[in-house]
């Protein structure tokens with residue numbers, strides 16, 4: 001039945017190619033047995049959960065799109081995005097400071113990274129939330145406000161997550177910057193480009209290829225990390241799920257509701273991440289449109305963006321700097 | 324007497340304990356092709372990089388077109404230039420590197436257009452036109468949309484030359500522009516350089532291409548261990564080297 005027994009009818013090019021090897025593959029008995037055991041255990045677990053009389057699956061269904069849950073979901077999404085933005089901006093700044101020949105800038109950035117990476121995220125959240133204990137009022141001289149009105153649970157959460165992320169992002173960005181061949185910035189400087197432009201036009205765009213994968217990981221970590229803000233009573237997804245279960249006592253069901261949403265979010269984030277990675281893995285030959293878009297998102301409203309160079313007919317107005 | 328394009332007087336440069344340039348004296352006249360020859364480690368690249376202040380000179384005076392590099396002199400005192408002033412000085416000096424160093428995330432055309440737009444704020448339309456002309460001049464009009472990774476070494480180096488020319492420099496520095504190229508690609512780059520020399524550009528060329536030096540060069544300097552050993556016209560130095568070190572070096576490369 002094999003092809004080799006039949007007359008060759010294919011294209012001429014394959015005429016003198018030998019028949020593919022037909023051999024009985026090595027059987028991995030150990031792997032097969034392990035596979036069977038794992039599947040059996042998994043099935044038993046799923047059966048136990050699905051048929052457990054103590055889990056009321058209808059409660060899960062009823063609460064999945066409950067408006068309280070959805071409001072928590074929204075808070076979780078916005079906390080994630082805003083904290084990541086704070087983290088990225090801060091991270092770029094800190095990374096540049098860290099690589100600067102200026103000792104003071106360098107040490108300040110190193111100290112920042114040391115403190116924020118060396119203390120637990122949860123402790124940082126609690127510190128921001130309790131800021132009013134040390135600084136009852138914030139401001140200078142006559143212009144000050146009650147700390148508790150400014151540092152709401154949401155703001156404390158944002159500060160706690162964003163400032164912490166900045167420290168991690170700084171190391172990621174620094175790694176990305178160091179991955180770009182020194183000849184690139186040298187060529188840029190030799191053309192008369194200033195240090196800052198060299199960084200933002202030449203080095204950082206190329207560092208993105210190295211920065212994006214770990215940044216995607218951080219985004220996913222951040223999605224889950226936001227659940228920590230529950231302890232400072234920020235109304236995130238977990239917190240909303242818990243306020244419902246406090247009333248109806250379906251603790252496990254509502255944790256499942258929250259878990260389903262976390263899974264949805266992390267899955268979406270993972271898909272976005274792998275898309276971005278693929279774009280940037282093409283790396284040096286990346287389509288300018290992608291790059292331009294990412295860059296534009298990084299620093300909105302700059303006139304001389306790469307996009308401006310790419311699109312010959314684009315006027316500055318196209319890039320949103322008119323106003 | 325006209326001002327020389329580059330004038331080096333007793334230029335010294337050390338990296339840590341190691342003195343790489345031990346008092347370089349030379350003059351490069353405007354519109355001449357000045358070739359620098361010497362064994363590896365003799366300080367040729369370092370000297371070239373001092374000219375556009377990619378390296379700082381430790382002692383001596385180095386000036387381009389009558390202007391001190393990296394410093395300004397007022398009332399007999401030297402003041403270091405700040406970063407922006409240094410960037411401004413570099414605008415007029417084009418540099419071509421051994422490893423091309425094209426911006427990897429930009430097309431050939433974008434590479435050439437970059438500096439005039441970013442540094443001089445020239446209108447994009449004019450720059451684009453000029454960039455296309457330059458790419459045509461180096462024989463790459465049809466490759467303008469390609470990324471460096473899609474170009475051969477010779478093509479990349481020609482784009483790099485066009486990129487430097489886009490800033491309308493008064494001086495071009497070439498640091499072994501063909502050393503990283505496959506032998507069959509060397510010619511196309513040398514052709515572009517020859518063409519550039521004919522147009523009257525002042526060029527300082529570090530090269531091991533003796534044929535190019537002999538044919539295109541107006542002056543030739545042989546450097547060894549951080550000093551100028553011998554200088555003259557290429558014909559004099561290459562055919563009738565006076566110094567033993569020059570003779571030894573030439574016997575190896577010729």
Ligand SMILES: Nc1ncnc2c1ncn2[C@@H]1O[C@H](COP(=O)(O)OP(=O)(O)OP(=O)(O)O)[C@@H](O)[C@H]1O
Pocket residue numbers: 338343361362363364365366367368369370
């Ligand atoms: N940034 C640096 N830090 C320390 N030492 C350096 C640095 N740059 C160059 N050197 C040293 O200075 C010496 C001269 O180097 P340079 O690159 O100027 O030589 P070259 O004549 O261009 O040699 P080649 O033909 O190999 O390019 C070498 O010994 C080199 O190791």
Ligand SMILES: [Mg+2]
Pocket residue numbers: 367368369498499
């Ligand atoms: Mg060299």
